[in-house]
Amino acid sequence: MNRSVRGLSRLWPDSLSMRIAAILVAGLLLAQALTSTIWFESRRRQMLEIPTRVFATRVADAARILSLRPAGARDEAVEALSVPGFRLRFTAKLPPPERSNADLDRVTALLSEVIRLHLGRPAEIVILCAELQDEWSRPAGSWAMMSARDPVVVFRVAIRLAPDQPWLLAMGREDENGADFGRLGTIADYVLRIYLLRIVIVAVLTLIAVRLAMTPLKRMAGAAEALGRDINRPPLDVDGPREVRAAAEAFNAMQARIVSDIEEKTRFLAAVSHDLRSPITRLRLRTEMLPTEALKENFRRNLGEMEELIDATLDFLRTGAERRDGVLVDLDRLVADLAGDLSISGSVIRVKGSAGDAVTGCPQDLRRCVQNIIENALRYAGQADVLLSAGSDHARICVLDDGPGIPDDQLERVLEPFHRIEASRNSASGGVGLGLSIAANIVGAHGGHLRLANRSTGGLEVTIDLPATA
Incomplete structure (x- = not known):
């Protein structure tokens, strides 16, 4: 059960706009599935109408011809009018009708109307059977309406022109008489026009509407992110x-x-x-x-x-x-000047590499940030190495020392205001626990990241990544 839930959660879109679009499309599919009975009803009536009209016309023509023949010659005429797929016979007693079905209800009125229209006179008409069947002579279900090659309608109709005359029983099978309702065309029409076309149109309109609706939300999310900086x-x-x-x-x-x-x-x-x-x-x-x-x-x-x-x-x-308004900052010169100022007191600071001037920010704040980190290294190690580098989308300043380092479980906490480690980095060693916090705030205000890590050879490595100006 949990695996199924996790599997479904992976399929669930991550963005709000795609979730809304997915809900709308899923709702459309559900509504279309529930209302697809309309299409099936229309398709079934379409498959019934032509055979019904053809059979009704043949019954009316046969009844009219027989009414013009003498009573003694009607049996011979019945045999002559009977052909494969259309059989006639007289019966004195009306056969019992078959059990009512939906197809019988659909064609009863149409059969009676067409027979009376072509007959041109009043007649008593009883529809005994009308059923749509597939090519295997089985009752045609919904799938057969799309897949059957030659769907046919089986009829049994009784008609008499006067109460004192016998019933004329007509039995037959009628197909669509050449109407082009091919299986592939029908399926393509159903799937393409009823489902795919509507889904594509609704999906496109939904994506446009959702994008328009989500634009203010994205703008607000961007503003909230910028507010943090x-x-x-x-x-x-x-x-x-x-x-x-x-x-x-x-x-x-x-x-x-x-x-x-x-x-x-x-x-x-x-x-x-x-x-x-x-x-x-x-x-x-x-x-x-x-x-x-x-x-x-x-x-x-x-x-x-x-x-x-x-x-x-x-x-x-x-x-x-x-x-403060941001300007292009030459990090190479900023670090070099800072190293020179701090070296006056005899501290050893080695600077290598180049980060260029692809960073926009406040020079005073960035100087304060780097100074706090270098002073922190000098305080606990007596010397520092500063490595500068530049990537395609960022500039990096890495400050290394060989001091005692920081316990792994304290690496995040030392960035909190006033947090000091009581072992080697205590108040007696200097500092009040705000230098790294100030540096992290400045880097965050510039949209960058500050990371602390213990070196494998001993000491601390502080990495500053600042976004490069496009």
Whole structure:
């Protein structure tokens, strides 16, 4: 059962537009299957009509000829009029009719009408049998109407012109008398015109309608994705159908609330930061009044950590909140200048490769991102290797170190704000746990990806992939 469900789920389209189209086409097929009885009824009446008219005409002609003959010569005339497939005989007693069927109900009125019309006088007519049969003389079902080579209708009709006369019993088999209702043509007509043509037309119209209906949804999905990269992106255009306008207005209102909340939080923390700096400054002044140098140094270190924490927190909160116009960034020069600045303090930074200038973004943010990662490597390994490369659709910056690395179960968590590893990468080693978080936010704001991995030879590998400008 579960395998069947999984098999059906694989056939279910992945996109919403194709699902809607599939539902509509499936509904059309179901409706067509339920209403196909109309076609079969029409086809059956078509196969019955010509034989009925031909047989009724022959019966009327025979009855008229016999009515003109003397009573003693009628038996001879009956024999002369009887031919293979059409037999006549007189009977005094009316034979019992066969069990009623749908074909009998369909042709009774037509048989009686055509006989009276061609006979030209009143007559008593009883339809005893009328049944459509296939080439093997079996009752023709729905499939036989499309597959039978020579479907025929079997008739038994009794007629008398006056109550005192015997019944004239006519029995015969009539086909379509040369009408072109070929099997292949019939099947092709049924499948092509009734099913395929309608399905193709409905499918095309459905795909067009669904595409038009899904366009605003795709636009909104693109806007939501862009919103993750740039919270200050322009709002959506409020146009289209009423429901789309309502959704666009709700989306724009949500974006405005998010921007307002971020700005309010930033202002609040900036105010808190300002208020905290004043007592820290006063504490620095009082630190210089402490009696021993060791105590002074301890207080200076604690106050420095407090200031670093405040600055890093504000730096993290500003990431992505400030909207800046993107420009082409020369990553080779950016990394080279940064390596030169950081090497002044004696750090060893080796830069190899080239990423070119195919990236659009904010140079200041990208510099801060790469700087945080390189400083992180220098802090725990004392040196760093920076490898630059460019692909067809991305530019890559890879920072390698030979430090202690990160436990595999912590590789994702170190990107969370304020998360620090208590073993080798603890607060005593420096940092407040925001450098990698800030770097990941900047890369995400540029539509890229940041990945961490432990090297097989030891150390950490940080890879930055940024989308290349088309």
